[in-house]
Amino acid sequence: MSLFRQLTIHFETSAQLPPPYSYQYALTLTPAAELLQVDLKMSYTHRDELDPDEIEAEGFTENDDYDWKGDLDKVWRAELEKLLGKTRLSGGIMLDDDQDFLTLDWQNEKLLRGQPENLSDWHYFAQELLQAIFETSGKERAFELHILDLTAQGTVEATVTASFRTRSAQVKRVVDGGKSSLRFYPWHELPHLMEVLYAPNWLSDTASAQKPKRTGLYFNPGDELWYEYNKQVVEPGKGASTLPKLKNMIGKLLS
Known part of the structure; x- marks a missing residue:
């Protein structure tokens, strides 16, 4: 009842x-x-x-x-x-x-x-x-976060998709543009992901509209721009320590 x-x-x-x-x-x-x-x-x-x-x-x-x-x-x-x-x-x-x-x-x-x-x-x-x-x-799209890790050893990409419509989330991982895997992301962990993700400052004025090709760790949070870690994604103030937490979480999503 x-x-x-x-x-x-x-x-x-x-x-x-x-x-x-x-x-x-x-x-x-x-x-x-x-x-x-x-x-x-x-x-x-x-x-x-x-x-x-x-x-x-x-x-x-x-x-x-x-x-x-x-x-x-x-x-x-x-x-x-x-x-x-x-x-x-x-x-x-x-x-x-x-x-x-x-x-x-x-x-x-x-x-x-x-x-x-x-x-x-x-x-x-x-x-x-x-x-x-x-x-x-249809007023807004589902949340998407694209992560791109470019190193001399190769490329790892991860896309986190979270749909509030169905209350579900998933992570797609692609290695060197080929082999891919898909796994569910626990919905109850999404608030913590959002909190860690948006704790730093995101500098859109210097972000790039082009997908990066040089070595670095990059993010596209769904606004069609690419932000580089520690360059366009920076600490919100002196003494803040949001970036290590973000890098730790991103590492888990990429692995």
Whole structure:
């Protein structure tokens, strides 16, 4: 028996996040057969404080609001049921200007409203759900990271593909442009990969649009540019040590 008839996630970015980045949404989830029906209504907030030129300068348009209805893969219904099974709603709602705001309307035999006690789990799950919606609707592509290790001994390439639509990831490895292998990448390890990957600074101004041919370790994170380790992928500040962690993780993906 399903743990819910309908669930709506209400979300708003913290008061510390300024426009044009600040947004809010209502995401309604309804079980249907084995699938999960979704209805997303997303709008950007406080943009009346900015001129159109200021909005466009940050890479946005005058209207980035997004609405979508459709079905998500059955894996998302299973994950939602799993999370609901360990969720209790608190009696009060904590408001903190430094934190994003998230509450639930949980409809089953009766309607429950409140903030989940396991709030961090819901924040992350909601982010994953949004990404799954963007991929399913065609708004965004699945995540891809291309790695190229060129040495005097030969070439090793690895491509990490992560699809939020199906909640699955894989690594394809190619040696010297010939022999290839494919393996699954554990989904639960993806957040750590993202954290390590984007901890350094990525300098797009000096990245190359051409696939490298000289010795070095290079990355293409899906933006059609190639970044060289320790040249366009650099420490974010003095005393930081993000690059050794990245190199260690990349070594595991290449092996």
